[in-house]
Amino acid sequence: MKKHGILNRELAGRFAKLGHTDRIVIADCGLPIPDGVPCIDLAYKLGEPSFLSILEVVLEDLVVEAAVAAEEVKTKNESIAGKLKDNLSNISYVSHEEFKELTKQAKLIIRTGETTPYANVILQSGVIF
Numbered sequence: 001m002k003k004h005g006i007l008n009r010e011l012a013g014r015f016a017k018l019g020h021t022d023r024i025v026i027a028d029c030g031l032p033i034p035d036g037v038p039c040i041d042l043a044y045k046l047g048e049p050s051f052l053s054i055l056e057v058v059l060e061d062l063v064v065e066a067a068v069a070a071e072e073v074k075t076k077n078e079s080i081a082g083k084l085k086d087n088l089s090n091i092s093y094v095s096h097e098e099f100k101e102l103t104k105q106a107k108l109i110i111r112t113g114e115t116t117p118y119a120n121v122i123l124q125s126g127v128i129f
Contacts, residue, residue, distance in 0.1 A: 005061045010040050014108050015062055018125040024062075025106045025122050026054055028114035034104040043113035051114035052083055055121065058110070059087060065126030070096040073118035080119045088121070 006012045018024070025031075028051055033039045042049055071093040073081045084091055094102065102122055103109065112119075 006057060008040070008042075011110070012061075014038070014040070018062070018107060020125060020127050021065075022107045022125045023102075023105060023122050024058075024125070025103050025109040025120065026051060026058060027103075027109055027111050028116065028119040029111060030115075031103070031109075031111070031120050032100060033109055033111070034100075034106075037104065037106050037109055039109045039111055041111045043111055046113055046115050048113040051080065051112050051116070051119040054110060054112050055083070055087065058123065062123065063126040063128055064088065064123045065090065066124040067091040068099065068102060068122040068124075069093055070099040070118045070120060072096050073120075076117045077119060080116060084121060088123075091121075 006015065029043050042054065067088040067090065069084055069091060073084070096118065099120065106122065
């Protein structure tokens with residue numbers, strides 16, 4: 001059994017298959033899931049697990065070279081916006097509508113129980129070398 005990192009076998013397996021520039025989404029419980037994009041639903045009640053708790057463990061386990069969030073997070077959810085800026089050095093912003101379009105290209109969406117607005121991020125996989 002793994003001693004640390006992601007213990008969820010489906011997440012760990014999907015992360016192992018990611019290549020350079022592949023994208024995953026960490027989403028709040030309200031983000032629409034595009035047809036055809038696999039979703040691992042971790043939500044078990046409103047607010048749990050939180051977006052930030054999942055972001056933290058994913059960033060411990062995955063090399064991330066870039067990120068995208070909705071522009072609206074900056075004014076509608078300053079707490080999440082601040083944490084994104086603190087944890088992701090190469091983050092860009094697009095409109096929420098464009099963000100939803102970009103999710104159609106993701107290899108995976110991780111759905112959290114987060115209920116605060118615009119608590120979503122697209123993470124682009126990097127390389128370890």
